[in-house]
Amino acid sequence: MTTVAEHQAAVRALIASHWRPMTEQVPTGAALGRVLAADVTSPIDLPPFDNSQMDGYAVRAADSDGLGEASTGRSLRITGHIAAGDPIRQLEDGAAAIMTGAPLPLGADAVVPVEAVGRPGEFAAVGDAIELRAQIEPGAFVRPRGSDLAAGGVLLTAGTALGPAQLGALAASGVTTVPVRARPRVLVISTGAELAEPGEPLRPGAIYDANAVSLSAAITLAGGVALATGVYSDDPGHLRMALEAAGPVELVVTSGGVSAGAHEVVRDTLAPLGLTFDSVAVQPGGPQGLGAITVSGFPTPVLCFPGNPVSALVSFELFLRPLLRGPRPVLRLPLAASLDSPVAKHQVRRGRITADQTVELVGGPSSHLLAAYARSDALVQVPVGVDHLDAGESVEVWRIDE
Known part of the structure; x- marks a missing residue:
């Protein structure tokens, strides 16, 4: 046998x-569920520019040098407002109000959250001032250019199944077609x-x-x-x-x-x-x-x-x-109840994973119990050499609920 x-x-x-x-090339938007036939590299840096992680103020960290518990603060005049989608500009003296995702202006190297210098959601107007009260570290609340992936880096490897996250990463990189099996x-x-x-x-x-x-x-x-x-x-x-x-x-x-x-x-x-x-x-x-x-x-x-x-x-x-498609996701879970298996055969039982992360058997071992299979979300693997397992013993479980 x-x-x-x-x-x-x-x-x-x-x-x-x-x-x-x-291999065939398909539009990225039509590639859901397909499998990549080759590595895909990103043609751009991700993100493509330094941008703000928070709603706040773009500043030069050096302008906060020396601030601490004993200091009285330092005033910076607001010289502009920067929204997501605005072009990259030069920071004038002082600070610029900046929204989440907006490009960091040239000359700035940190962002101060708006709530750290005022009330959340309320920005100072151009010409007004904010007061820095503590030392700011360079890079604070900044998403650096290429920090997710540098241009030319491998975005997805051959053999990757394309799901929502993978398609999103391709779209974010500007990739419009992909090679798939x-x-x-x-x-x-x-x-x-x-x-x-x-x-x-x-x-x-x-x-x-x-x-x-x-x-x-x-x-x-x-x-x-x-x-x-x-x-x-x-x-x-x-x-x-x-x-x-x-x-x-x-x-x-x-x-x-x-x-x-x-x-x-x-x-x-x-x-x-x-x-x-x-x-x-x-x-x-x-x-x-x-x-x-x-x-x-x-x-x-x-x-x-x-x-x-x-x-x-x-x-x-x-x-x-x-x-x-590749192997199923594999877990090891305790049995909710005991089972018997022919010792000379690899038995595959149908099961359901419970809320407390045990696996309960659904139906018996017979091969005609299709309705029981339809109520299952897992296959329980009982290897050759095993004739009995008690409740609580660990078994290999394949997830099939896709």
Whole structure:
């Protein structure tokens, strides 16, 4: 029986031998959720000029030299007001009223908060004076030019997933387009004579197809382009027709028909074409297949997942998602209740993280409990060699609530 790590390595090797990294330039505003294909450097300093951290007065720190508890203060005349967006100007004698984010005038090297010399929000008028009462350090309440990042510095590294903060940093740097990994096109084929299209009358003995929707959604969230179809038959000819009708894709993912019993349409169709089928030491998701076939004239990798809905989604999380999007966030949390696990298998249980930072199990270990999976926000990883864990014992937990 193959271990989870061995099958993960086999999937990585299969994908790496067939996928050729493709890059495309997209507008920054349309890059949410995409993954950078190369480092992006900032063309400007961030911030691009010295600016005020506070509402206050731009001053020369040297004008406060000698002030302390024993001194009576020093008067500075207000020579101007500077708002955010004003051009950079020269500081005349005295001080200039300055707003948060406004450019520090040339000659000034510090800001005195408005409340330190008067009432909050009330600025002295041009020609009036403020009184400095204490020593001011150069750089006080100033955001120096380039203090976040100097021009030419690496703003974001290749492999970064672009979220709101990353897009904001790109926009602040004036970057309008970014190089991102092209979205791989993934053909999802859900198989089984027992399946029916959601919305159609459900005949006795049939179940609605959940895998086409759930796997397509998982692939889309992970950065792929899912093209879904159903083969609601155990006839190998129907599966071959679905593959022949597909356009060029980077990957085929099938669900169902991979066990060792009769009427296993995926195994019966693809094993003669060179795919290998094995049992992985995992619960759920044991039966797995992989290999490469020709699709639309191109050699194309194929991953074959089990048909039970939870098995299919767990297989995606273990074997495919890390290659599309990277690993899930991992925590170690105490169990809210005890659990049992087959000692020779890596068990993946569904769970929910509680307000007190424990993880409670949702539903049992069975692979058909899709409603329980839908109520979960975490996957609990129980490694091979563990047959029982008590409440309070620590487990590895993957967050899946994205």
